[in-house]
Amino acid sequence: MLDDPETTTAARDAPRLRDEDGAIRDEFVDLVRTAIEADDAATLRELVGDLHEADTGALLHALDAELRPRLIALMGPDFDFTALVEVDDAVRQEILGELPPETVAEGVRELELDDAVYILEDLTPEDQAEILQQLPSLDRVALTRSLQYPEDSAGRRMQVEYIAVPPSWTVGHTIDYLRETEELPERFFELYVVDADYKLLGAVPLDRLLRTRRPTHVDELTEAERRRVRATDDQEEVARLFERYNLIAVPVVDDSDRLVGVITVDDIVDVIEQEADQDIKALGGVGGDEELSDSVWTIARGRFNWLVVNLATAFLASSVLGLFEGQLQKMVALAVLAPIVASQGGNAATQTMTVAVRALATRQLHDGNAMRIVLRELLVGFVNGLAFAVLTGVLAAAWFDMPDLGVVIGLAMICNLVAAALGGILVPLVVERFGLDPAVSSGVFVTTITDVVGFFSFLGIATAWFGLR
Template sequence: MLDAKDMTETAAVAHGLPPRDEDGNLRADFVDRVAEAIAAADTALLRDMVGDLHEADLGELIEALDSDLRPALIELLGADFDFTALIEVDDSVREDILEELPPETVAEGVRELDSDDAVYLLEDLDKEDQAEILDQLPPPERVALARSLDYPEDSAGRRMQTELIAVPPTWTVGHTIDYLRETAELPDRFYEIYVIGSDQRLLGAVALDRLLRTRRPVEIDELMDPERHRVRATDDQEAVARLFEHYNLVAAPVVDGDDRLVGVITIDDVVDVISEEAEEDIRALGGVKSDEELSDTVWTIARGRFNWLLVNLATAFLASSVLGLFEGSLEKMVALAVLAPIVASQGGNAATQTMTVTVRALATRDLGHANAWRVIVREALVGLVNGLAFAVITGVAAFAWFRVPELGIVIGLAMICNLFAAAVGGIAIPLVLHRLRVDPAVASGVFVTTITDVVGFFSFLGIATLWFGLK
């Protein structure tokens, strides 16, 4: 516990202490000062130090603090704490904090958030915890959040913001502008006005720039775009992201099954979706669970990675069993044991290149039935060209190493076979898995690696056995 003198010195140091260094990293001494202020329950100093931080910086600070200090920081700041910062932290960190805070505190913070951020904050909590927090909210806010939480995970309904501006088609431009100026309960940022009928069905949208450039007496229905791109609340968030990308959208209205306007999705939500999906694909290619976080415990991470490593071990035994078929050949020519892993490894790397491009093309819908065969042929030719190139390189290297000309020819032929198989397998396996509705990002790697190992070992040792007459 700091005494009065220590607190005075801490305050003096804290004032003017920038949270980040010249490289943009969070300063360790700044984190230490904040931790000391929390331990001393110095609310005034905390407000001076972190009160003006951007929510992203505040979220990074929260992750840098010890777990027992995080809820204390929030409770000490009280109404001055921006709950948007909790959107910026790892899921496991956020869940631990929310479980430690009283439901009343969380409910008060949720009320200050946009509805999409509030849903994101609550969606990973247990149903009981969600209900306990929702019970603390006024009925209109409670009903809106509960409805959003009822939509499927990763759907537009979970991502949408229910705060929007909707007007009837009979209003004039002047009436609409006056409404925007005089109404306090409006979204912080909006890009277009939505036009709805008496039954709440979406009729169209009016962009803000067009609204402001039009004379006041003009009616809204003369300005609205009735063909405005809209999304269903049940649409998958990846489909929504592709819609935004394809049509260069900034915002899109969200409707229910009866075409009634229920929310809006904006570009900041879509950027988050694109980032999350890309990160998920990258992790899946490495056999890492999509929800693994840097803040997870050793046991959680080890348990999450174990099953996929076990599958890889089984396929590794399968590939190694090919070596057993040529045990006699390996005993008679040690050079084969030295060179065989080179062929398999080169094939694995080539397959990974093809597989990465294929999985990403499937995710972005750039690869489909219309162009699948053309791309397969192209990748096969790429594998053949690279196979020929590396056949020459490895053949010369093998000859220089072991001074056996025939060995260079053998490894060259094996390299051609394996790089061709790697290219075909790298695209064919993800396509087959996609057709079977299995995520190719998750399952492709182990199958492709097994194929390249088996083909690499079998082609090299098989050709060597035939060429040298080994038994």
């Protein structure tokens, strides 16, 4: 159809994409929505064609679900499929489900291998096969091989575009090759030296190559001990390697030490963000794959199981109160103050547990220093217990005009904060020892410990102190 002059003018006069808080402006989204509904491809290209893929991904989130595939169809070859890496899994799968396999295949062809794998890996095998059949044989083979690596492995994250040279080449020959060869990676930081069987011999940093005289042989510059990872290594371990040694790129080898790819720091930033996101969600009993774009039913179903476990442990903690039913009837103050002891212990345990889980995830907490960290947390719990014993004791005594009650709640506070410290550090250690994820499993058990110890210590001490029966 002919371009709408008013819409084209609107494209030229479009507001800035993001507001002061970094959110996509509603006015910009409205212009894009109008162009889509008018099937105005020219205006849409003016508005969206030059956006960074991260901005295009944010725009896709801001649009209504039915408009997203229409935007891609109208943009045609001008749509950068890298933007689909920037959206939630649920949004991406929804978009891919609405697009013809031919369109997806055409978009995937232009992507780096790791981005293409990221887009296709969550599709069903049938959908993957249908899209792969639309690709040229070389692209299909490379993608198929990467998709066969374990999920969250280095093989899924690596790029297969790299520069490998034999050790017999000179610096001059290598530089001439780099200048004259068109099919090179867009960005690279080092060259890899391989033998005739493509086994990795080492790496040559690009800056070192350019500073060396032309007659020098490459093998004289090769760093033979260059750190490398296997394609089957877990991506979290690879990220830890980058963090520990401040790496920019690392070669990926197969089980025979043959060079198969390279992982760069921009890929690892995504891994670090993803792993941190999963850990934070797991601490709250939320599935690591939950997204803001998920449906109500999906979110409710994902959270239900841990809420059931929490309910069971809540009944366990409440049963402790049942053991002191008579004492609670005789002294109402006990019923009023008991939740304070339990709540304070729960908060203290959550602090300790958060630090412990993160330390375990980054391998800072291990068998070699576990005892020292446990003793440290025990002392922290005792010190805080003393401080809050004085504070809550004074407040409780003044509130109910009973000095003895202040002593009782103070002693209970010390007991529970010490128990909270021990529970917060020991539970994650024990959970990990059994091969489970401490981020997912620790919270509910630690909270139960502090509730049970809090109620039992406070009511038990009160019963002994006041002689209640």
